[in-house]
Amino acid sequence: MNDNSILQLVTFKLENDEFGVDILKVQEINRMMNITKIPNAPDFIEGVINLRGKIIPIVDLRKKLGFPSKEYDKATRIIVIELEGIVLGFVVDSVSEVLRIPRNTIEPPPSIIRGIESEFIEGVGKLEDRLLILLELKKIFTPAEHKSMETMDIN
C-alpha cells in the first residue's frame, strides 16, 4: 500500500466505531424500510426488502460483527452493496460522509480489533483525529457461508 492514489470511502458508524467501505462497491444508501423476517434464516440475516421490485437480503452488520443489537432509529440506514454479483443490504447505525483518503495512509490491520476478527478488515485509515476501519465485506462471510452463497439456488 505504498501508492499515493486516492481512495473514496463511504463511512458509517456502528456503536462508537467508524467504518469505511470502498465507494465503488456501494450501489445506494436507503433509509430504513419494512423488513420481512425470514424464519430459519441465519441469525445475522435480518430479512428481505423490496428494492424496486427486486428482493434483496438484509444483513444486520451489528450482529455479524458481534456488536450488541440496537433498536432502529431515524439515523439507521441500509447500505446496498454488490458482492460478486449478489446484491445485499447492510444495516448500519448511521452513514457519516464520503471521504477521500490517500491509499498510503492506510495501515494493515492489527491482529485483533475489539473482537472483530481481523480478516474482515482490509486496513485501518488514520485520519487527523480518529481511526477508520476499512471493511472487506467480501470476507465478512466465513468460507462456509461464502460457499453456500454460491450453491444455494432455488431455481
Next chain:
Amino acid sequence: MSNQALENEEMREIINDFIVETNELIENAIQDIVALENNEDDDIINSIFRAVHTIKGTSSFLGFNVLSSLAHKSEDLLGLVRKKELFINKDIADALLEAMDLMRLLVDDIKTDYREKQDTKEIIEKLERLSNPDKKMLGEILVEEKIITKQELESVLEKQKAANKKLGEIIVEEKLITENQLENILTRQKTKKDDQTVRIDVKKLDEMMNLVGELVLGKNRLNMVKNTVKRDAKNTTIDSLEEVTNYIEVITNELQLSIMKARLVPLSKLFNKVPRLVRDLCNTFNKEIDLKITGEETELDRSLIESLHDPLIHIIRNSVDHGIETIEERKKRNKPEKGSLTINAYNEGNNVVIDVTDDGKGIDLDAIRKKVLEKSLISEAELADMTEKDVMNLIFIPGLSTAKKISNVSGRGVGMDVVKTNIERMNGQVYIDSKKNQWTKISIKLPLTLAIMGALIVEIGKELYAIPLNNVIELVKLKKEAIKSVDKNEVLMLRNEIVPILDVSRIMSLKEDGSDRYLVICKIGEKILGIKVKSVVGQEEIVIKSLGEFMGNIKGIGGASIRGDGKVILILDIPAMISSRYMEKINKRREEAQEYRYAV
C-alpha cells in the same frame, strides 16, 4: 463500431442461427432414424437425407470442415439406403445415430468457442466401411425436386467426367438451373413450415413475463388504492375510477395469460427424445419394448420442460432397467415377449399430468419393507401402519435402491429421491402406483407455469404468508374441542377423516400466541394436512420471486412475492414442509438405531 467488428457481430449471428438450426436438424434426423428401423419408408429416408445434406452444406459454407465431412459421410451412406442399394439394418442405424451424436457434440464445441474438437476418425471409418464412398448427391436432389430430369442429370454427369468440375457448377453453366436456384435448394430445405411462427429469443419472452409480473403487482396496488379511496370519499368520480380499475384488471389478466401461453411449448419437444433413449436402453439390457407416446401436443412452460428432462429420463430408465423383465423372464410369466412402455400426457385443470406406465414386474413391496428396516429409515411399528401406497412411495426417500444389481444406468440409490426433489422444486408432485408382476405407473403433476400463481394470503404469527392455492383444498374454522391428540401430534377429525395439524410457527421457529383461528387444509398427493393460521386475508394472484442466490435454500420457504403495498411476503413451500417433518422423523429413527448399535 468499426467495419470489422460489425462483420464479427454479423458472423456471430449467422453462426448462432446455424447452431440452432443444425441442432434441430440433428434432433429430427435422430427421431427419423429410430422410426426408420420400424418402418422403412421412403419419405423418412428422404427427410433424414435432406437434414444431413443441409448440415453438410451449411457447415462447409461456414468453414466447419470436421462437421461437414462427417455429415458428408453420413449422407453417402444414406444415399445408398435411399437408392435401395443398401437396406437399413441395426449396424447402419447404429452408425448413423452415432454420427448424429457426434455431430451434436461438434455443434456444442462450435457453440463454446467456434472450434471443433471431437475426433471423428473412428466413426468416419465406420461409415465408409458401411457405404461405397464415390457417389455425388447434388444431382439426385435436383432430380428428386424435379428441377432437372434423370436424362439431363446423366448428360451432366458425363460432362462432369470430362470437365473435372463440380456438378453444381456444370448444371448452372448448362443453364439447367440458375445460381439462385441452386442456393434456394439449400435455403428451402432450411425453412420448411415456418410461415405461422416467429422465432423469439427466450430472453425477450422472460423479460415480457417479468414485465407482466410487475404489471400484475401494479394492478394489485391500484386495486388497493381504489379500495382506500372508496372508503374515504363520497364522490361520483369514484365510480369511473372503479370502472377503469376493473377494466385494467381484466386486460392485465388476459395479457398475463397470453404471454404465459407464448411461453408454452408442446411436450413433444421432450418426448421426441424418448424413442431413441428407449431403443438404446433396450440394446443395453437386451429387452424388447413397445413404446407408446400419447398427448405429446400437451403444452407446458418452457423452463419446466427443460427441468423435466432429467427426472423423466430417469423414470424411463428405471422402468426399462428395473421394471420391464428380460424376454426369458417374461416368457416364464406368460407375458408377451415385448414389454410395453406407455407415456401419456394430459391437462388436468391448471396442471399437466404425465403418466409413465410399464407392464413390468411392478414394485416389490416386501423388498422395500426389508430395505427400509435394514437401513433403519423407518421403524417397524410405523411401517406396519402404512398403507401399500405409502410403502410404494417410500422409494422416493434418499438412500433407498432396491435393485439387486447396480447397472450403469440406474440403481445407485440416488435416483427417485432426486426425481422427487427436482419435481417438487418445480412446484410439482410425483406419485407411484403399482401392482406386483403386472404394472407400475409413475405420475408427474406439474403446474402450467411457474412465474405467477394464485395464493391464499394468511397471517401466521405476526407476518403474512402466501400458501399456493393449488395446494389448498379447504378452509375450516378452528375449534379447540375438535382437535385431538394422537401420539403427541395434534389432529383434527374432519368428516371422518383424520387431518394432521402442522404448526408452521413451530417448524419455522416463530413465536405462537395461541390465537390461531383457522385451519388451511392442504393436500399433497395422498397426504393431507392442516396448517394453523391466525387469520385469512384473501386470495391473490402473486408473482413468484426468488429469494436470491444468497438465501434461496431456506427450509419451508418456496420464494417471495411483493404485495400491492410494496411489502415482501414469503411463500410457504408446503411439500417441503411435509417432507421435512416426515424426514425429521425418519432421521430420528435412524439416529436412534445408530445409538442402539453403539450401545450394543
